[in-house]
Amino acid sequence: MHIMEGFLPHPWWEIWFLASAPFVIYGVSRINQMTRERREALPLLAVAGAFVFVLSSLKLPSVTGSCSHPTGTGIGAILFGTWITSVLAAIVLIYQAVFLAHGGLSTLGANVFSMGVAGPAAAYLIYRASSRAGLNFYLGVFAATAVADMITYLVTAMQLALAFPSSSGSVLESFWAFSAVFSLTQLPLALLEGVVAALMFKYILQLRGDVLLRLNVLSESALGRLREGLS
Amino acid sequence: MAVNQTGEHSWEGADGQAEDVISDLTNGTYQPWIGSIWEPPSGEVETLFFSIQAAVGGLIIGYFLGYYRRGRLEGAS
Numbered sequence: 001m002h003i004m005e006g007f008l009p010h011p012w013w014e015i016w017f018l019a020s021a022p023f024v025i026y027g028v029s030r031i032n033q034m035t036r037e038r039r040e041a042l043p044l045l046a047v048a049g050a051f052v053f054v055l056s057s058l059k060l061p062s063v064t065g066s067c068s069h070p071t072g073t074g075i076g077a078i079l080f081g082t083w084i085t086s087v088l089a090a091i092v093l094i095y096q097a098v099f100l101a102h103g104g105l106s107t108l109g110a111n112v113f114s115m116g117v118a119g120p121a122a123a124y125l126i127y128r129a130s131s132r133a134g135l136n137f138y139l140g141v142f143a144a145t146a147v148a149d150m151i152t153y154l155v156t157a158m159q160l161a162l163a164f165p166s167s168s169g170s171v172l173e174s175f176w177a178f179s180a181v182f183s184l185t186q187l188p189l190a191l192l193e194g195v196v197a198a199l200m201f202k203y204i205l206q207l208r209g210d211v212l213l214r215l216n217v218l219s220e221s222a223l224g225r226l227r228e229g230l231s
Numbered sequence: 232m233a234v235n236q237t238g239e240h241s242w243e244g245a246d247g248q249a250e251d252v253i254s255d256l257t258n259g260t261y262q263p264w265i266g267s268i269w270e271p272p273s274g275e276v277e278t279l280f281f282s283i284q285a286a287v288g289g290l291i292i293g294y295f296l297g298y299y300r301r302g303r304l305e306g307a308s
């Protein structure tokens with residue numbers, strides 16, 4: 001659920017542009033740095049970006065009788081962190097705003113913040129916490145991705161609630177109204193996205209576990225254990 | 232809201248439902264202050280652009296995973 005064009009009044013659309021701009025700007029410089037210093041990881045960057053492209057184009061029917069789409073940002077966040085993922089999300093959101101009238105240019109800042117900053121930041125933190133706690137790698141990927149998906153939509157609901165408090169002036173009340181629209185719709189999609197991300201990481205691990213090591217996604221001992229499990 | 236139990240589903244996008252909530256909260260007074268710069272002229276054209284998005288993404292994923300796979304096979308031989 002992206003916020004549609006024109007659906008965020010002044011001053012909210014400016015505020016969300018200001019909030020997400022630093023992430024995208026710093027993300028671009030991180031990508032530049034990566035193209036110079038870590039060329040071996042560039043194919044993975046392309047895959048992470050393409051993953052956002054594919055998943056956010058799939059409008060899936062859900063249990064509530066309405067459709068929504070996954071975000072696909074979890075993989076990018078786990079591999080490259082929040083900064084770079086915010087750039088990937090911005091590219092997809094601009095494409096959808098210009099060619100599909102899905103989301104909008106005035107609401108781009110808010111949409112980049114929910115899909116490119118809040119969701120990926122949650123994914124990154126959850127993945128790091130789970131790997132530090134020694135949890136199973138695939139379980140960590142699954143949880144991080146699924147939660148990132150839900151957080152994206154909860155932040156969208158919060159953004160709408162801040163801009164449109166209920167008639168009694170309560171932001172919380174309208175937050176419930178907005179989150180009721182999609183939280184149940186989104187839950188099965190979030191779980192599905194988590195499973196797809198875990199499978200994707202299994203394949204990446206088989207192909208180029210060494211790149212995961214160099215990106216600090218996995219420690220050497222964790223990589224060794226996982227490789228034993230695969231062979 | 233939650234789960235529709237009538238057996239009748241419209242399978243519409245959740246975005247549209249959010250617009251309905253905005254309309255409820257503002258008693259229908261809120262008008263978008265700016266419209267989309269371009270809208271797909273029909274559902275078919277919209278589907279076209281969604282398909283292009285998915286196809287480009289799928290191609291890139293396949294190409295680079297294939298690139299990695301080939302590198303690994305050559306490294307092994």
